[in-house]
Amino acid sequence: MSALYELEQVTVRYGARTVLAIDALTIAPGEFLAVVGPSGAGKSTLLRLLCFLERPTSGILRYDGQAWHEPPPLDVRRQVTLVFQRPLLLDATVEQNLAYGLRLRGEPAGERVAAALDQLGLTHLARARARTLSGGELQRVALGRALVLRPRVLLLDEPTANLDPRNVAVIEQAVTALHREHGTTVVLVTHHLHQARRLAARTAVLLDGQLVEVGPTATLLSGQSADWRTRAFVSGEMVY
Amino acid sequence: MDDLLAGLAGALRLLLSGDAGVWEIVLLTLRVSGTALLISAVLGVPAGVVLALRSFPGQRLVTTVIYTGMGLPPVVAGLVVYLLLSRSGPLGDLGWLFTPRAMVVAQVLISLPLVVGLTMSAVEGITPELRLQLRALGATERQIAQAILWEARAGMLVALVAGFGSIISEVGAVLLVGGNIERSTRVLTTAIVLETRKGAFDQALALGFVLVGLTFVLNALALRLRGALLHPAG
Ligand SMILES: Nc1ncnc2c1ncn2[C@@H]1O[C@H](COP(=O)(O)OP(=O)(O)OP(=O)(O)O)[C@@H](O)[C@H]1O
Numbered sequence: 001m002s003a004l005y006e007l008e009q010v011t012v013r014y015g016a017r018t019v020l021a022i023d024a025l026t027i028a029p030g031e032f033l034a035v036v037g038p039s040g041a042g043k044s045t046l047l048r049l050l051c052f053l054e055r056p057t058s059g060i061l062r063y064d065g066q067a068w069h070e071p072p073p074l075d076v077r078r079q080v081t082l083v084f085q086r087p088l089l090l091d092a093t094v095e096q097n098l099a100y101g102l103r104l105r106g107e108p109a110g111e112r113v114a115a116a117l118d119q120l121g122l123t124h125l126a127r128a129r130a131r132t133l134s135g136g137e138l139q140r141v142a143l144g145r146a147l148v149l150r151p152r153v154l155l156l157d158e159p160t161a162n163l164d165p166r167n168v169a170v171i172e173q174a175v176t177a178l179h180r181e182h183g184t185t186v187v188l189v190t191h192h193l194h195q196a197r198r199l200a201a202r203t204a205v206l207l208d209g210q211l212v213e214v215g216p217t218a219t220l221l222s223g224q225s226a227d228w229r230t231r232a233f234v235s236g237e238m239v240y
Numbered sequence: 241m242d243d244l245l246a247g248l249a250g251a252l253r254l255l256l257s258g259d260a261g262v263w264e265i266v267l268l269t270l271r272v273s274g275t276a277l278l279i280s281a282v283l284g285v286p287a288g289v290v291l292a293l294r295s296f297p298g299q300r301l302v303t304t305v306i307y308t309g310m311g312l313p314p315v316v317a318g319l320v321v322y323l324l325l326s327r328s329g330p331l332g333d334l335g336w337l338f339t340p341r342a343m344v345v346a347q348v349l350i351s352l353p354l355v356v357g358l359t360m361s362a363v364e365g366i367t368p369e370l371r372l373q374l375r376a377l378g379a380t381e382r383q384i385a386q387a388i389l390w391e392a393r394a395g396m397l398v399a400l401v402a403g404f405g406s407i408i409s410e411v412g413a414v415l416l417v418g419g420n421i422e423r424s425t426r427v428l429t430t431a432i433v434l435e436t437r438k439g440a441f442d443q444a445l446a447l448g449f450v451l452v453g454l455t456f457v458l459n460a461l462a463l464r465l466r467g468a469l470l471h472p473a474g
């Protein structure tokens with residue numbers, strides 16, 4: 001099976017600072033990849049790159065067999081969606097926020113939105129205005145807004161940060177369901193190594209903008225990695 | 241205190257007496273300032289949005305000019321328009337000086353920078369990250385701009401209210417370029433100046449109350465509109 005994403009010698013620089021330098025990374029269609037690494041490692045930057053929100057300063061980003069130096073046309077761009085680290089909703093109701101992406105595409109929203117509301121436990125808040133929501137509710141709406149699109153690629157930037165275990169479970173279930181039922185490719189940035197273990201078959205470790213290792217989650221995160229940097233990171237994270 | 245009450249009573253009497261002269265002045269005031277605001281809105285809102293969302297060479301200079309314009313003394317704006325429209329001026333052939341058109345031009349010059357500048361800051365107040373998030377959801381540039389406009393709607397309304405406030409109560413510029421000609425270019429502010437000069441303080445005060453009342457009503461309407469925009473029913 002050919003790769004969905006291929007990154008070759010990709011760098012992202014802000015001014016003189018290189019925040020991302022990835023020699024090679026491939027992501028297969030339909031896979032569930034976790035990305036872990038300390039704060040400032042470049043995880044969010046990588047997701048913005050994969051979502052075509054940012055261009056590599058150098059190197060090649062291939063999506064679906066084609067190298068994209070400029071952002072791709074709308075129909076390609078719309079195959080990929082990203083749920084940001086900080087949930088930013090429109091000043092509208094929960095329902096309207098969930099329908100936003102579908103409305104942009106001129107697609108009917110009613111059923112899918114109702115299903116997402118139900119799945120994420122938000123039905124009673126359908127008419128509530130976004131600015132009145134709690135942190136956990138905001139995060140669920142932000143995720144739901146992406147789920148209803150049934151994207152080919154779903155990029156998630158710490159979707160369960162600061163959430164209680166029940167909300168974490170709701171979100172994990174929703175993402176897993178989409179992944180299983182629609183073969184969605186998922187790239188999940190997370191600080192919870194246990195979450196990576198629960199969800200992702202493969203994990204990439206980013207340190208200081210460098211891709212240290214990519215491999216089966218079980219091996220990498222059980223402390224048996226061949227790379228001492230991964231072992232050091234994993235043992236450090238496990239303290240928490 | 242008695243003077244003020246008398247003024248208020250006088251204002252009511254003026255309006256209710258069916259004094260055609262007063263109504264004429266009120267209507268002209270609304271027409272001139274309303275037209276000026278409309279022009280400022282049509283030009284200024286898109287300009288403010290573009291300045292906030294796009295970057296281009298010379299942007300800093302343009303922004304500085306706009307900020308300067310926001311603090312431009314109205315009488316200087318009036319002077320500029322006067323020189324432009326005077327018979328020997330570059331636009332003298334239009335024959336607009338001492339007509340309501342000249343007053344509209346001067347008021348546009350006064351309110352446009354306010355509308356542009358305040359629209360700009362309203363849009364800039366929307367975090368740039370939201371634009372990226374909308375793009376990630378599949379929005380086109382145009383759809384992003386639409387959403388940002390909606391998010392910034394309260395601030396943009398403030399821009400229009402401030403623009404209107406700056407011209408309806410302005411006297412120096414309209415006096416210069418309009419000339420305060422009875423039944424032609426006399427508006428509330430210039431009428432007040434005239435009555436005061438004549439020593440007709442009751443009349444001046446009454447007109448003052450009419451002006452304040454008018455501004456009050458218009459602001460109350462704007463506030464209702466703001467409420468409707470921020471808390472749409474359903
Ligand atoms: N637009 C920008 N301009 C300059 N520096 C930036 C920009 N965006 C990110 N950076 C820097 O790039 C580095 C990587 O940022 P990034 O957000 O990708 O890290 P992260 O791994 O997602 O961190 P966290 O876990 O804290 O979210 C950081 O040091 C950040 O300060």
Ligand SMILES: [Mg+2]
Nearest residue numbers: 043044085157
């Ligand atoms: Mg991040």
